[in-house]
Amino acid sequence: MxxxxxxxxxxxxxxxxxxxxxxxxxxxxxxxxxxxxxxGPIFRAQGWNDSPFNLYPVKGxxxxxxxxxxxxxxxxxxxxxxxxxRNGLLxxxxxxxxxxxxxxxxxxxxxxxxxxxxxxxxxxxxxxAGCLERAGAPTAAVLETAAxxxxxxxxxxxxxxxxxxxxxxxxxxxxxxxLFWGNDRLEAALDWHAAHVPRPGR
Amino acid sequence: MxxxxxxxxxxxxxxxxxxxxxxxxxxxxxxxxxxxxxxGPIFRAQGWNDSPFNLYPVKGxxxxxxxxxxxxxxxxxxxxxxxxxRNGLLxxxxxxxxxxxxxxxxxxxxxxxxxxxxxxxxxxxxxxAGCLERAGAPTAAVLETAAxxxxxxxxxxxxxxxxxxxxxxxxxxxxxxxLFWGNDRLEAALDWHAAHVPRPGR
Numbered sequence: 001m002x003x004x005x006x007x008x009x010x011x012x013x014x015x016x017x018x019x020x021x022x023x024x025x026x027x028x029x030x031x032x033x034x035x036x037x038x039x040g041p042i043f044r045a046q047g048w049n050d051s052p053f054n055l056y057p058v059k060g061x062x063x064x065x066x067x068x069x070x071x072x073x074x075x076x077x078x079x080x081x082x083x084x085x086r087n088g089l090l091x092x093x094x095x096x097x098x099x100x101x102x103x104x105x106x107x108x109x110x111x112x113x114x115x116x117x118x119x120x121x122x123x124x125x126x127x128x129a130g131c132l133e134r135a136g137a138p139t140a141a142v143l144e145t146a147a148x149x150x151x152x153x154x155x156x157x158x159x160x161x162x163x164x165x166x167x168x169x170x171x172x173x174x175x176x177x178x179l180f181w182g183n184d185r186l187e188a189a190l191d192w193h194a195a196h197v198p199r200p201g202r
Numbered sequence: 203m204x205x206x207x208x209x210x211x212x213x214x215x216x217x218x219x220x221x222x223x224x225x226x227x228x229x230x231x232x233x234x235x236x237x238x239x240x241x242g243p244i245f246r247a248q249g250w251n252d253s254p255f256n257l258y259p260v261k262g263x264x265x266x267x268x269x270x271x272x273x274x275x276x277x278x279x280x281x282x283x284x285x286x287x288r289n290g291l292l293x294x295x296x297x298x299x300x301x302x303x304x305x306x307x308x309x310x311x312x313x314x315x316x317x318x319x320x321x322x323x324x325x326x327x328x329x330x331a332g333c334l335e336r337a338g339a340p341t342a343a344v345l346e347t348a349a350x351x352x353x354x355x356x357x358x359x360x361x362x363x364x365x366x367x368x369x370x371x372x373x374x375x376x377x378x379x380x381l382f383w384g385n386d387r388l389e390a391a392l393d394w395h396a397a398h399v400p401r402p403g404r
Binding site: 046061065073179180181182184192 | 258260261263268271275368371380381382383384386394
């Protein structure tokens with residue numbers, strides 16, 4: 001059984017999580033399943049029409065400072081995006097339709113890098129196209145697929161599944177029936193995996 | 203320079219933090235300053251009239267499960283309190299007036315143990331008196347002081363200072379000008395201390 005990584009492209013703490021999850025999980029011999037979803041509908045269900053980091057400025061100020069320190073510790077570049085949160089709908093539709101593609105992890109990391117390290121608008125299809133190119137994806141075909149009803153449905157269904165699983169923020173990790181919320185719970189999720197998931201041949 | 207530990211007696215994640223901070227900090231050669239405050243006024247300033255874990259039940263359900271796992275990992279007993287949040291006003295007045303007392307850390311741990319391991323109502327003065335007894339405090343004198351205007355002012359001022367420092371939740375840790383929020387940031391706060399606080403004689 002793998003670890004499911006639930007992320008939203010606008011989510012600040014999903015950035016360090018996306019950048020480190022593959023190497024951390026691989027070090028433990030655990031596969032990662034990448035699950036894009038949208039926080040917007042989930043926040044709206046809680047009565048919020050914006051990021052809680054904007055709605056509660058005291059918490060928002062703390063978050064940016066905390067993220068500064070976290071990225072510095074992790075050796076990650078960080079530019080506070082001039083627009084927050086950014087609209088990651090197109091990127092999320094692509095990711096939700098490409099779960100089995102080998103280029104997906106590199107694409108996801110590229111979108112986070114664009115948003116949080118290069119301050120690019122990930123709502124723009126040219127920016128997303130650049131991320132696809134660099135990840136080695138068949139860019140034109142992927143963008144065409146992303147505009148289809150099937151891709152829209154795939155993301156909608158994945159977001160509904162996130163709600164069913166009890167997700168309320170990102171990043172989140174799911175191991176079996178257990179939910180872990182926050183970049184700082186990645187290690188706990190992997191510890192849970194090691195303690196509770198039987199390995200073949202043991 | 204020490205690490206300031208800001209806690210609220212009703213706060214769930216303050217429980218594991220209170221139980222481990224002294225041994226973890228001592229292992230790094232750092233003194234702990236214990237700072238009780240009230241979250242109520244801070245939550246009200248954000249428009250909340252109850253714990254966000256009650257106002258947002260999806261988040262609340264997750265928190266209790268997360269706390270189960272955390273306490274199990276830390277070897278701490280946990281009973282979900284039958285009343286949440288409990289009123290820690292009396293205990294907080296005592297703690298805010300007793301910052302320099304040798305019995306304070308044991309008293310604070312005792313109150314958390316009463317609330318979260320023994321499901322006792324920490325709003326009751328008999329319960330608080332029992333915690334004072336076990337911590338070796340002069341119980342009658344401490345309870346008398348706690349009813350004074352000076353004790354009420356001390357807690358009010360400490361809560362106002364928490365707001366000035368940008369605190370919005372508990373537990374929080376302050377090292378110099380840096381704020382760290384959450385039990386899972388204790389190690390980061392101590393890392394910051396090690397990297398940035400000059401030690402005498404070095």
